[in-house]
Structures are given as structure tokens and as C-alpha cells.
Amino acid sequence: MTTTQLEPITLTHLDWLEAEAIHILREVAGQCAHPALLFSGGKDSLVLLRLAEKAFRPASFPFPLLHIDTGHNYGEVLELRDRRAAELGERLLVRTLDDSLARGTIVLQRPDQGRNAFQSITLLEAVAEFGFDALIGGARRDEEKARAKERVFSFRDAFGAWDPKSQRPELWDLYNARIHPGEHIRAFPISNWTELDVWQYIEREGLELPEIYFAHEREVVRRGGALVPVTALTPSRPGEQVERISVRFRTVGDIPCTAPVASRAATVAEIIAETATTSLTERGATRLDDQTSEASMEQRKKEGYF
């Protein structure tokens, strides 16, 4: 065989993670009739898009991109979302919480209420509308304790609910996406990636990110240990001191529940250095909705949240 004379190939950790993710994406395409890939314009979903290119090109993606828009997203993130989808020539579907509000399937207690928890309602409505049997998402097991136990192919019943106690066994790389009508699968190609892996991959692949991931000056107030950006949706409260400091977002989502961190890291390399030496977890520092209780993520996932 000719192979014996060739240079030995050593897979770096990113090569290995990439190859695993590509395999997972192709399994979704091979096993599911109507999948969709959740794409928000955030860093994890931009990584997913790159992986999908590597999995399926030169063909187009065997699924549309889907964004569940809370209506409270940063403009620059949505701009990149639309531009990336157009550059790749892929179909982007957007469903907004406003649709569900109009239908009355979501009722807000206050107009400025955080909308993240309601995303699952609009998401499940989109699943029903398009008949999706699989949703590909960028969730990672290092984000949260309940996620550490979730399968790569995670089964959702007819109510979109996750039951952590009766998950399908998942061995080797033999994924089981068989479902009955009305049920669906959530597939997580970057389950085994950490935040640092994601940034290193962004560096290696030269991926473009929304500007708000990099250090910029922004008006914030300090509230409950977090920096809260001062926006039209989240004005400062009486007695709070508005500061203008250098911050960046580590995670990007619904404005009222996503907080930036103080940072001067203006390049991907600087962010990698900061991520490697940070003392706060990604969600802990930045997600105002996960801190409610020890089991809050598990609870929301049981109800259909991503």
C-alpha cells in the first residue's frame, strides 16, 4: 500500500473535534427527513455553520437555518446572521416571539420581562409549522451541569420535553434518531467542545464574528454582581450609577438576560488568552437567567428549552 510512505498525520484537538462534529452533522442528514440548524449569528452557531460547510460542500446544506428571534437581539448580530446566510446561499427561516405574542401563546407579565424562557414556545411552534424532526444546536456539555449528561442525539417527546431519567443509551458513534411522528431529536455536534475550543476554532478558521464579542466601550450599571448594559430595553434604575467601560460579550442572546464582561480583549488571540485564564464560567458571568437555582437549566430543558 502506498500509504506507508506518507507523512504520518497527527490530529490536533481541533482536528478531532471538527471531525467528530462533521460526522454528527452527516448522521443527522442521513437519518432525519426534515432537520433544521439553529442559527442566531452568535459564535457557537457561526462555528456550526463552518462545520456544516465542511460536512456538506460542494452541495448545499440538507437543511434550512432557523432562528427563533426574541425581538430583543443586538442589531449587529442579526446583520451578520442575514449576511452569512446570504453569502453561503442557504435558506434562513426566522420566527419571532412576537408571532407567539400575537397568537396569545406567550403572555408577558411585564413588557421588559426577559424573553429567553419563552423561546421554547416559539421554537416548538416552528417545529410543528415546518414538521421538523431534528433540530441541530450549538449547545455544549461544558456550559452547565445538566447538559453534561445530555446525549449528542437527544430525544424530545411529542411535547418537546426532555426526560433526563429515560435518555436513550448512546454508545460508540452509533446515534439513534428514530422517532414517532410528532417527536423530534435535538442534535448537538459541538457537545464535546469547551468555550476555549470554540475560540481556538474561530481563530484557526478565521471566522467573522459580530463586533460585540470584542472589547468596546459601553454604558453599563453594576447589578447583582453582573454588568448590565444600558439599552432602551434595559435602562438604568434610579440610584444606579451608569459607567462607560470597556466590555465584551462572551455569549449573545436576548438583551435583557445577557450581560457583558469587563475586558480589553480586542482580537480573537486576546480573547483566547483571557478565556484560558478567566475565573468565571461562561454562563455564570453572563447569563442573568441561569442563576435562579441549582437545577434551573435542567428544569427549562425538561420544558423544551434548548
Added chain:
Amino acid sequence: MSGLQALNANLPVSGLPAVDRGVLRFLTCGSVDDGKSTLIGRLLYDSRAILADALHALEASSRKRGLAGIDLSLLTDGLSAEREQGITIDVAYRYFSTGTRKFIIADAPGHAQYTRNMVTAASTADLALILVDARKGVQEQTRRHAALAHLLGIRNLVFVVNKLDLVGYDPRVFEALQGELEAFSRSLGVARPAFVPISALVGYMVVSRGSHLDWYQGPTLLELLEAAQADRSQAGRPFRFPVQLVCRPRTAGQAEFRGYQGRITSGAVAVGDPVRVLPAGHTTRVAGLRLLDAKLSHAVAGQSVTLLLEDELDISRGDLLASVVAPPARALDLEATLCWLSERPFDPARPLRLRHTTREVKARITDLAGRLDLRSLALEPAAGLKANDIAEVRLRLQAPVFVDPYRADRATGAFVLVDEASHDTVAAGLVRAVPGGRP
């Protein structure tokens, strides 16, 4: 905090690491209270994979449970039910990096009834850490976990003798356990198991050497993990490439393009190599290897690629491209070791599907040769199969699959059984032989 410094020395200052030894997956197993969760907590803590806010949450949880110090085991017990009962009921995956290597830990529960979780965790592991409590010595669970790890094809077994602090750091305790476990390993056929004395609680010999184990000259646990050989780096096996998708864009400029997309499970392949297409049996040559815009001259096990062939052949998902010199065996009947995973016992009336690589065929269990007694590790007669049973069976398939013995190839030797009605994954299978065939 010397351990912390030792680990952080290699963490990236910025950008990509200069030296990258890839990924090592390992599982941790042991009896209840052997200190497994504490060891994982120690690895995560010393490698700074646990960050300050998680640590504060942990302190609060520990206090709520009336504990004096931080209980590192709470880090891995992620589900509400586990926190309530103080036990681990499902496999949890954890991550840490030393800057030169990324580690994925599969934490398998130690309870007897959760054999299936151990099998799940072992299926993807390159290495197994088996914890032994220095005070309690070798337990039934210790032998069982070593036997299961070996059965699942893990070549690196590491016996971690924990709680040396509770036996006065006595070398004789460690040496006696090592002798006993070496003899047991030989009886299993395990080539060269490794042994490390540690105290996970105090942190000795995990990352830093500590001060009371000077009589031990071997590597620390972390040094051992950094040096261990990952399974998939053994690319010397015959080439195997299960086809996941056929890529036919049919767009302008790509009208002629026909690529086969998949992940090389074993061996290596280069442009120009002859390959056998199974089940059709044709032989053709590799015309190209692609990864997006990159054109590769060759590729190895673990890589996901798009493969082009010289001839236009009828190939679809579920087919296998394989070495011409050493092709796999065609099997309509299989002798296999089965681990029953479902809470619902085996019922011969329920139709099953066998999923092997990217191929799926109807299957029937035709013979139950016996069940492994997990105490004596001997085969005993069995009337049925229930959750956590490990049995030797014979299967009849509706259409052929192309297999290697699991001992030789963990990808083409593995399968799962799916219940056709419930769609549940009900069993994991390891190919032992093809009756009348070559393996």
C-alpha cells in the same frame, strides 16, 4: 498550589497551542465511595476547569448539605435526582485541558445496577481509571469494572489506589494491591496495567507529587494521562470507511461531482489506493480526498472527509469502502457479546433492528448461549435477558453487514440493537465471530 502551576504552565498564552497532542478520552469507575467524584473534582480544580463562580455555588451547596468543606463530588452530580440522593445515576462528561492535550472524562456510576452506564462510558474511551480504596482493597466491583473495560476494548487500564492518606501512606498496602490486581489482570488477558497511589482528597500524585509518597517512583496520574496512547492513533489497521452520505450537488460547474462523505474509522487511505466497495464487491481506486477546499493526499482514522472514486458506481449510505488486502467479513449470522440496556427485558416477539456503522438491518436473536455472572465472571445458563445483563448470543440478520471482530476493530466490531416499535436503543453488541466465516 504547585499542582495548579504545573498545569497552567502549558495553557495557551494566546492563539493555538504550539504542541497539540490531540484528545484523550478516559472513563473513571470504581465502587461507591472510592472517591471517584473527588478525583474528578481534583483534576478539574487543579487544571482550573472549575472556575470561581462554580466553586462558590459548590461551597453554597456543600453548606446546604451540612458539610464542613467543599465537596468536590457535587461538581459531577448534575441532575436534581442525583443531588437529592447523593448518587450518580447517569454518565456525565467533563472536560479539561493541559494546554498540550484535551481530556474528555466520562464519569460512570459505580452502582451494580448501572452496568449499562459503565458500558456506555467505556465504548468511547481510550483509557480506564479504576479506583480502588486503599482501606477496602480489591472489591467485586473492581474486578467487574476491569473486566468490562477490557471487554469494551480499552487497552490502557490504570488502577488508581486512592485514600493512601487513610492508611498512613504505607507502601505495603499499595504493593499488596498491585500484586493482587496484576494477577487478576493476567487472568483477563490485560497486557500491562498501570498503578498509581494517590490521595485525591489531599491532591497527592494526581497533578503534583505531594510529600508523603516518595517511595513511589512512577509518573503522577496526570503525567500518565498526558503520555497515554489514544486508540485512534493506531492507524495500522486495515482501511474502513462507512459511507454516511453521497454528495451530488448537480449544480452548475459541479454537475459531474460525486463524493462519498464519511469518517475513516480505521486505517489510512491515500489517493490512488485501491478500495473494495461493499456489499457490491467492486474494486476501484481513490481519485481524491477533500475537506472543504483542501485537497488531501492521504487521510487517517478519525478524519471526516469527502472521498472521490475513479469509477462511477452505485454506492449509497450504509455501504462500506474497505481495504482490498484485508476486507471485513460478510455476515448474515453473528456471534456476539450483548449488553442489555433497556429496562424492558428481552422479548423474542419484539422486532429488532441492528445498527452497525451507517448500516441498519432487521435482526433476530436466535440463540442465548449464556449470561456472564458478574461475580465469578463465568458464563452461566440464562433463560432471558434483562437490564445490565451481559450475554453471549447468536443473531440472524435480514441483510448482510461487514464486520471485524470487536477485539480487532472497535468501530466495525460494534453494533446496537434498536426496538422497532419503541425506537429505543435496547442493547449494545460486540462482534465475537461470524459463524463459518473468517473472523
